[in-house]
Amino acid sequence: MPANAMNEGRSVSVNDPKCTAAVELIHVSKTKPVVLGDSVTQLQVIEDVSFSVPKGEILALVGPSGSGKSTLLRMINRLEDPTSGRINLFETNISSLDVRELRRRVGMVFQTPALIAGTVADNVSYGPRLRREDCDPGEYLDLVQLERDLLHRPATALSVGQQQRMCIARALANRPEALLLDEPTSALDQTAANTVLDLICRLNRELGLTVIMVTHLMEHARAVGTQVVLLVRGAKIEEGPADAFFRGPATEIGRRFLQGELSNER
Amino acid sequence: MNASAYIHISLIDLLIALLFVGVTAIVSYWQGLGLERDIAVGTVRTFVQLLTVGFVLQRLFDASRWYWVVAALAIMTTVAGYNAMKRQSGAKQGLFAVMTAAIATAGVITLILVIGVVLRVRPWYQPQYVIPIAGMVIGNSMTGAALVVNRFHSELTLRRSEVEASLALGATAREAAAGALRESLRAAMMPTINSMMTVGLVQLPGMMTGQIISGASPPDAVRYQVVVMLMVAAATAVAAMTAVFGALGVFFTPAQQLSPRLELGRRFDAYTARAKH
Ligand SMILES: Nc1ncnc2c1ncn2[C@@H]1O[C@H](COP(=O)(O)OP(=O)(O)OP(=O)(O)O)[C@@H](O)[C@H]1O
């Protein structure tokens, strides 16, 4: 357990942990140019979304397919920028941070495992190597419960579930303060999914890592989420503690979503 | 050079050469290729363009002024930059400047070496040397720049998820695109390197052929050709390198994000043009 290695990166934490928002979205909107046949139109993908994720919480970001969950995550580590509004990381506007430093502090795991050419070790140590830091990739494999034997295999030779965990290990090797997970369990069977969910809880508990996890499976959201945000057609419909949401959503849309009756169609 | 050492082509001879066009046209008609119109236009353009160039070059040679030579080089570079931009399969916005700068960089460096150091042409602006050599340098730089950026675009599209994974871990655009950069540079440099392998074995290069026809001794013409081959390889390398790093600044945003132009392709140009209004 490389807890020592992982803690120094998070020395930023502020005096009053209760009130500290790790990630905060303030009136975030995003329109995207989208190909429509031969021309391009503007599509409103995110519409005036505000919420905050207190330090050390696990936010389950849920919503029907196409509601803008991935886009929202991508904006938090600036793979895309909002059209209006702003996003704070520990009270600092992310657009005023050095983007490389921001991305180190906010780890991202994509919906489909995104591999970097090379071995598992190359992948896991990619972030530290960029900054010429030492890194023992094996430690991070332990953390996600992958065998160290895999280190020198090409990343492409792993199963999808193993790749997904390798991607989590790769993000952790950057010693992030927050972790953005886009459907980390969607490619996995029930057992592998449970391993990943346990891992997320453990990382959160032992390292105090703030997590935003996108998922379309309510049992997974319920298993790990302490907070829930429901997004429908780019707008925030519900926000609050997970147990309250799953006991009884405050809105009719939330109720219909939980009953699986809601799609993203307009 | 001794003007009477080779056979001149009269206007009548030129018209006789139109027989070749007849042959081409017959093939097209016979096989139903539907190229007759293009063949006619191509023939006319060949005549008009080359006769005009011949006329302009004669004027340039007669005047022999450094500023006319520099002006000619500037025009050649700009046209080449425009052409390299036109050859891109994706969005073109911003690439004219990239291409022109790359071709100019390769041109200046290579020409200084060839004209100033290898051939030691005095005065340096002697059009007889500068213009043909610059033509080859600029032409090959254009091909190299066009090739490298086209390939870079498709490599980035292909490796999108890997590039974004690297960016998300804190890589700069350059670090994230390292694989794509290497692959595109290789692709752009392979043709000139390959031609260095086979030159003389399959066909004689155009310049050498021309020199031999106009009376130069083959060993002499061959020396020129060696210089030209090496110079072209260097020009291609410099142009490809400069162009691909320029394209890096076009395909990525200053915040180290992939530009939406990769997704939108050609439609990106129309979209940004509209967004300005
Ligand atoms: N590259 C793109 N081109 C066109 N439209 C896009 C693109 N990316 C996203 N969109 C649109 O933006 C909206 C939000 O997409 P996003 O991927 O954020 O949704 P999501 O909630 O993550 O969906 P899913 O659960 O299916 O992953 C969708 O309507 C989608 O069609």
Ligand SMILES: [Mg+2]
């Ligand atoms: Mg998604």
